[in-house]
Amino acid sequence: MAISTDLILAKSFLEKGQLVAIPTETVYGLAGNALNPLAVAAIFETKNRPSFDPLIIHVSSLAKADSYITEFPKALRLLAEAFWPGPLTLLLPKAPEIPDLVTSGLYRVAVRVPSHPLTLALLESIDFPLAAPSANPFGYISPTTPEHVSDQLGEFIPMILDGGPCKVGLESTIVGMEGEDIIVYRLGGLEIDAIESIVGKVKLQDYSSSNPQAPGLLESHYAPTKPFILGDLSKLIPNYASRGKSFGVLSFQDFSEVVALEKQIRLSQNGDLKEAAANLFAAMRELDGMDLEVILAELAPDQGLGKAINDRLKRASATRQ
Ligand code: TXA
Numbered sequence: 001m002a003i004s005t006d007l008i009l010a011k012s013f014l015e016k017g018q019l020v021a022i023p024t025e026t027v028y029g030l031a032g033n034a035l036n037p038l039a040v041a042a043i044f045e046t047k048n049r050p051s052f053d054p055l056i057i058h059v060s061s062l063a064k065a066d067s068y069i070t071e072f073p074k075a076l077r078l079l080a081e082a083f084w085p086g087p088l089t090l091l092l093p094k095a096p097e098i099p100d101l102v103t104s105g106l107y108r109v110a111v112r113v114p115s116h117p118l119t120l121a122l123l124e125s126i127d128f129p130l131a132a133p134s135a136n137p138f139g140y141i142s143p144t145t146p147e148h149v150s151d152q153l154g155e156f157i158p159m160i161l162d163g164g165p166c167k168v169g170l171e172s173t174i175v176g177m178e179g180e181d182i183i184v185y186r187l188g189g190l191e192i193d194a195i196e197s198i199v200g201k202v203k204l205q206d207y208s209s210s211n212p213q214a215p216g217l218l219e220s221h222y223a224p225t226k227p228f229i230l231g232d233l234s235k236l237i238p239n240y241a242s243r244g245k246s247f248g249v250l251s252f253q254d255f256s257e258v259v260a261l262e263k264q265i266r267l268s269q270n271g272d273l274k275e276a277a278a279n280l281f282a283a284m285r286e287l288d289g290m291d292l293e294v295i296l297a298e299l300a301p302d303q304g305l306g307k308a309i310n311d312r313l314k315r316a317s318a319t320r321q
C-alpha cells in the first residue's frame with residue numbers, strides 16, 4: 001500500500017476500478033469510480049457498509065455536477081455557487097447514468113465539490129465522478145489523517161493520496177429540498193448560519209430522529225469502540241474515579257486538575273470552535289487507542305460549528321443496537 005502524493009498513480013488505480021483513499025477538507029474518503037458498479041460494490045465491501053446507505057459523489061466543479069443530475073433547484077444552486085468547493089453536499093435528482101447502487105435506489109444523488117487541491121486536481125484529470133464515503137469501517141470515527149486510514153483500511157486498498165491532516169475535520173453538511181422547504185439532513189463543516197445567509201430559514205433534522213434514507217444519521221455512529229460517556233465532567237470525573245474505573249477525558253477547553261494530563265485531551269485551549277472541530281476525530285481516536293475502560297466527554301457550546309461537533313459527540317455516545 002502506497003501513501004503518496006502521486007496523482008498519476010491514483011488515477012491509474014481508479015481507472016482500473018480499484019479504490020484510493022482521498023484527502024478532502026472534511027475527512028478522508030474511500031474513493032472509487034462512481035459510474036462503475038463493481039468499484040462501488042468494492043467500496044461497500046471494504047467499509048463493511050450496508051448497501052442501503054447511499055454514497056456521495058465528488059466532482060471538480062459545479063459544471064461537472066450538472067452532468068450527473070436532471071435538475072438543480074434555484075436555492076440549491078445558489079448554495080453551490082456560494083460554498084463549492086467546500087463542506088457542503090447537495091441532494092439532487094439523479095441522472096440515469098449514476099448506478100442505483102450509489103443512491104440505494106433513491107431518486108436523489110448526493111453531490112459535492114471538495115475543497116482540497118490534490119483531490120480537485122485528481123478529479124479534473126479523470127472523466128468520471130468519485131463515489132466516496134468516509135474512509136473508516138462503518139459506524140466508526142471518520143479519518144482525518146492518512147495514518148487513520150492506513151490503521152484501519154491500509155491492508156485492503158492499494159493507495160492513500162497523502163493530503164495531510166484535514167482542515168475542517170467534520171463531514172460535509174448535507175442539504176436538500178422537500179417541496180419548497182430547504183432541509184439540512186446532516187449537520188457538518190458548513191454552519192447553518194452561512195447557509196441561511198444565502199437562502200433564508202432552513203429546517204433541521206433532529207439528531208435523534210430515525211431516518212432510513214440516511215443511515216449516517218443513525219443514532220449510534222462516528223463511535224469509538226470504548227464506552228463514550230457524555231455529560232458534565234465536574235460530576236462524571238469524581239463519579240468514575242470513586243468507582244475505580246480507568247477513564248480518559250475529552251474536554252472542550254479546560255483540563256481537569258484531578259486527572260493525569262496524559263489521559264486528557266482538550267479540543268481547543270482558546271475555545272475556538274473551528275480548531276475544536278479539526279481536532280475532534282483525532283482526539284476520539286487517540287483516547288480510544290489508550291489503555292482505558294471508558295472515555296468521559298462534554299459538549300461544546302451549542303452554536304455555529306459547535307452544533308455539528310455536539311451532533312457527533314451525541315452519536316459517539318449513543319449505544320449501539
Ligand atoms: O464530508 C463528507 O461528506 C465526506 C467526504 C469524504 O466527502 N463523506 C462522507 O460520506 O461523510 P459518508 O458516506 O460517510 O456519509 C454520507 C451520508 C450518509 O449518511 C448517507 O446516508 C447520506 O450521506 N447520503 C448519501 N446519499 C444520499 C441520498 N441520495 N439521500 C440521502 N442521504 C444520502
Ligand code: MG
Pocket residue numbers: 133134142216
Ligand atoms: Mg461516514
